[in-house]
Amino acid sequence: MAALTSGAPAAGSTDPAPAGPPAPPRVGADRARRAGRVALRVGAVLLRRALVLAALLAVVFAAVEILPGDAATASAERGDSAAAIAARREHLGLDRPLWERFTDWMTALPTGDLGTSARGEKVADLLRDPFPNTLALAGAAFALTIAASLALGCLAAARPGRRTDRVIGHTATTAFAIPDFVLATGLVLVLSLWTGWLPAVTVADASGKPAEWTMMIMPVLALAVPQTGWNTRIVRGALADQAGAPHVEAARLDGLSTTRVLLRHALPGALPVIATGIATSTGMLLGGAVVVETLFNYPGIGTVLAGAVAGRDTTLIAGSVALAGAAITLVLLAADLVRAKTAGAGR
Amino acid sequence: MYVNRRQLLIAGGGIGAATLVGCSSQGGDAPAPQTTGGAPKKGGTLRVGALGRAGAITRDPHGTQSNESDYLVLSLVFDTLTVPAGKPNTAPRLAASWESAPDLKTWRFKIAPGALFHDGSPVTAADVVWSLRRLRNTKSGASRLPGIQADNITADGDATVVLVSDYPNAELPLLTRLSSFVLKKDTPDGALDKAPGTGPFKLDWYRNGNARLVRNEKWYGGEVLLDAVEITMFETAQAMSNAILAGQIDLASNVGPVAARIAETRKDLRVVRRPNDMAMPIVMRAKDGPFADPRVREALRLVVDRDAMVKQVLSGYGTVANDIMGTGDPHYARDIPQRTRNLARAGQLLAEANFDLGRTYDLITTEDIAGLAESATLFANHAREAGIRINVVKQESGKFWDETWQKGTLYTTYWGTNDSVLFLGSKLMVGDAGQNEAQFADPAFDDAYRRAVGAADEAGRAAALVDVQKIQHERSGYLLWGMADGIDVATAKVQGLPTLAGYGRVQLQSTWLR
Numbered sequence: 001m002a003a004l005t006s007g008a009p010a011a012g013s014t015d016p017a018p019a020g021p022p023a024p025p026r027v028g029a030d031r032a033r034r035a036g037r038v039a040l041r042v043g044a045v046l047l048r049r050a051l052v053l054a055a056l057l058a059v060v061f062a063a064v065e066i067l068p069g070d071a072a073t074a075s076a077e078r079g080d081s082a083a084a085i086a087a088r089r090e091h092l093g094l095d096r097p098l099w100e101r102f103t104d105w106m107t108a109l110p111t112g113d114l115g116t117s118a119r120g121e122k123v124a125d126l127l128r129d130p131f132p133n134t135l136a137l138a139g140a141a142f143a144l145t146i147a148a149s150l151a152l153g154c155l156a157a158a159r160p161g162r163r164t165d166r167v168i169g170h171t172a173t174t175a176f177a178i179p180d181f182v183l184a185t186g187l188v189l190v191l192s193l194w195t196g197w198l199p200a201v202t203v204a205d206a207s208g209k210p211a212e213w214t215m216m217i218m219p220v221l222a223l224a225v226p227q228t229g230w231n232t233r234i235v236r237g238a239l240a241d242q243a244g245a246p247h248v249e250a251a252r253l254d255g256l257s258t259t260r261v262l263l264r265h266a267l268p269g270a271l272p273v274i275a276t277g278i279a280t281s282t283g284m285l286l287g288g289a290v291v292v293e294t295l296f297n298y299p300g301i302g303t304v305l306a307g308a309v310a311g312r313d314t315t316l317i318a319g320s321v322a323l324a325g326a327a328i329t330l331v332l333l334a335a336d337l338v339r340a341k342t343a344g345a346g347r
Numbered sequence: 348m349y350v351n352r353r354q355l356l357i358a359g360g361g362i363g364a365a366t367l368v369g370c371s372s373q374g375g376d377a378p379a380p381q382t383t384g385g386a387p388k389k390g391g392t393l394r395v396g397a398l399g400r401a402g403a404i405t406r407d408p409h410g411t412q413s414n415e416s417d418y419l420v421l422s423l424v425f426d427t428l429t430v431p432a433g434k435p436n437t438a439p440r441l442a443a444s445w446e447s448a449p450d451l452k453t454w455r456f457k458i459a460p461g462a463l464f465h466d467g468s469p470v471t472a473a474d475v476v477w478s479l480r481r482l483r484n485t486k487s488g489a490s491r492l493p494g495i496q497a498d499n500i501t502a503d504g505d506a507t508v509v510l511v512s513d514y515p516n517a518e519l520p521l522l523t524r525l526s527s528f529v530l531k532k533d534t535p536d537g538a539l540d541k542a543p544g545t546g547p548f549k550l551d552w553y554r555n556g557n558a559r560l561v562r563n564e565k566w567y568g569g570e571v572l573l574d575a576v577e578i579t580m581f582e583t584a585q586a587m588s589n590a591i592l593a594g595q596i597d598l599a600s601n602v603g604p605v606a607a608r609i610a611e612t613r614k615d616l617r618v619v620r621r622p623n624d625m626a627m628p629i630v631m632r633a634k635d636g637p638f639a640d641p642r643v644r645e646a647l648r649l650v651v652d653r654d655a656m657v658k659q660v661l662s663g664y665g666t667v668a669n670d671i672m673g674t675g676d677p678h679y680a681r682d683i684p685q686r687t688r689n690l691a692r693a694g695q696l697l698a699e700a701n702f703d704l705g706r707t708y709d710l711i712t713t714e715d716i717a718g719l720a721e722s723a724t725l726f727a728n729h730a731r732e733a734g735i736r737i738n739v740v741k742q743e744s745g746k747f748w749d750e751t752w753q754k755g756t757l758y759t760t761y762w763g764t765n766d767s768v769l770f771l772g773s774k775l776m777v778g779d780a781g782q783n784e785a786q787f788a789d790p791a792f793d794d795a796y797r798r799a800v801g802a803a804d805e806a807g808r809a810a811a812l813v814d815v816q817k818i819q820h821e822r823s824g825y826l827l828w829g830m831a832d833g834i835d836v837a838t839a840k841v842q843g844l845p846t847l848a849g850y851g852r853v854q855l856q857s858t859w860l861r
């Protein structure tokens with residue numbers, strides 16, 4: 001667990017914005033060269049992200065090693081002699097040096113081979129159902145975060161310094177400050193145990209998915225509320241910065257409506273900052289999934305990961321982190337593209 | 348932290364009890380089911396929650412089962428030769444009856460007439476032999492069928508299986524109680540997930556630890572009332588507790604005291620307490636060191652406030668014990684006077700033994716199961732009131748089993764099979780016991796144990812069993828202050844739930860819905 005929560009922000013940190021090249025729209029050759037340059041830059045960013053991910057996975061391997069006990073003792077039967085545990089250790093390959101196990105695992109990774117768990121199951125099989133479930137959960141929470149923080153941030157920015165602005169500001173700060181498990185427990189108490197409105201936990205059906213869609217509401221809320229708090233503040237701040245920009249000032253002096261000025265003139269300039277902020281939330285969403293999924297019994301990789309840490313199942317932990325890390329990397333890449341595009345357009 | 352040793356222990360080798368030589372099917376006293384709701388009714392789907400981890404899932408009936416959810420599925424789909432029961436503690440299942448030769452080495456099990464696999468084919472001795480050999484040849488086979496070589500499991504005709512033990516073993520039928528699942532002969536490893544069983548329910552689907560089972564209309568063991576059982580795996584007891592409180596499941600299996608306390612306040616929920624589920628004794632090394640003098644060990648047993656332990660460590664969900672392991676045994680000696688707290692007597696014994704009150708003694712414990720570390724801390728407080736300084740040391744589980752277990756001078760342990768005085772005696776207390784936790788060696792105990800195991804008549808056996816327990820009560824290396832209940836929570840409509848300790852709780856074949 002420590003691996004993901006401490007690791008995810010590391011992967012979530014974004015690079016400084018690469019300065020968009022000036023775009024002189026002249027001839028076809030130029031355009032082709034420009035496309036080539038963009039592809040090259042995307043490739044470089046991808047490579048850098050892949051290296052960060054590889055470093056993160058190395059940290060995961062090392063972190064599990066530092067924890068007391070290993071997969072052999074964690075899955076031993078009572079009465080197993082020291083010799084039996086040693087044999088099991090050998091069978092699991094735990095007697096080999098850490099770097100060797102890590103290198104073996106890493107070199108197989110590009111072929112899609114996530115290795116074998118401490119219980120002899122293919123890690124890819126163990127994550128086949130949970131990973132899409134987590135993507136669905138985190139994706140829904142992500143969409144809700146974007147929609148809610150844009151709406152709330154704009155609402156606050158439309159009435160700077162007034163009561164709406166202040167209430168939204170304070171609520172957003174509070175929402176971000178609430179720990180996941182407190183929020184999740186509170187949601188279960190209020191929305192399920194007291195009122196009976198929603199199911200308290202997720203029960204999966206024969207397809208491996210939640211049996212009813214209503215089971216997703218509370219986990220999504222538990223993930224989205226803190227991140228909405230964080231991003232609302234970012235949206236509000238970015239719009240405040242834009243309010244002083246000459247073209248926004250000019251639009252307002254032209255007598256355009258507040259809404260129009262906000263959406264048409266201030267928001268586009270604020271988008272690069274907002275995209276970066278929201279993208280950073282992916283790491284927090286996937287990291288928070290460990291806690292939230294366990295509390296709601298949601299069948300995702302967070303639940304798998306929590307159990308895998310208890311079982312000191314290094315390959316299963318690393319496999320979960322690799323998938324989550326890959327998802328985060330893709331979102332960060334998308335954010336980079338949005339930023340490059342909008343920053344370029346702004347000029 | 349969710350640790351699986353307890354489940355492994357019970358599902359694996361830790362199975363046993365005392366039975367009679369040549370016991371047969373009439374001894375089958377089914378697990379006393381609860382009856383409050385009138386005549387049993389057919390129909391309905393029971394939704395059960397059970398603990399398990401996604402990474403520890405196993406579909407192999409002879410594999411290492413650490414998920415309660417998987418074990419529940421397996422034991423409803425497959426049958427074992429015998430099952431745990433109340434009195435006597437072993438009842439027939441796929442084996443309708445059994446008998447031994449006078450030497451207690453050769454045992455003959457007769458397969459229940461009419462037993463069919465779910466695909467309709469009859470169960471033959473060849474299937475049973477193949478299954479038991481497969482079990483014996485697994486990594487932990489030696490502890491699951493101790494003393495029985497794979498070659499010594501043979502068929503005699505179509506309906507009889509013969510097991511020959513390396514040594515006389517009156518408890519052999521008990522060893523087959525929980526792990527001897529029977530599959531069809533030559534089931535390939537790759538087809539285990541769809542292999543037909545013989546049990547009261549057939550597998551409808553299984554996915555990632557969750558499953559749906561439907562009634563086996565042709566079960567030889569009697570009429571099954573439930574239409575279906577749906578099993579949901581829970582990573583934590585907390586989530587399972589929320590599920591039963593919100594009405595998403597009908598039975599929360601082994602959910603623990605926290606959920607029980609909430610459920611007590613609700614009319615629509617019922618707490619099922621299964622006594623003698625878990626022993627959490629303190630082990631005092633008898634061979635050498637500060638606790639080698641039996642007077643010192645007795646003094647520690649007089650120091651503990653048993654009522655306070657049950658109340659605080661177990662939240663009241665348990666019973667006071669009397670330093671005898673095997674409290675669920677039908678032959679448990681209730682007439683040995685209950686030991687109670689007596690600080691004056693304890694002080695006197697310590698003085699007589701010249702026990703050094705000047706130093707501090709480490710009591711090593713783990714957080715493997717709920718309440719274990721708390722029991723150590725509370726006991727240290729009780730000891731302090733008697734002038735004994737005890738320092739509680741919490742060890743990480745792996746380190747504990749490597750370095751402290753069977754070697755330490757003062758530590759906590761736990762046992763999940765508690766319905767046989769003899770089984771625990773053979774495993775833990777006879778001089779050459781494989782898991783002699785306290786390094787206890789007492790010729791009088793060994794003698795009493797051998798008399799009990801080898802007794803030809805019931806009276807001689809009962810007398811020897813009393814001796815075994817008296818010696819334990821007096822001077823063994825165990826301080827057994829109490830027994831934790833197993834706790835399930837069910838909705839009011841669920842009837843006929845098993846009340847047996849340990850894995851007796853998975854026997855849902857006679858459960859029904861009001």
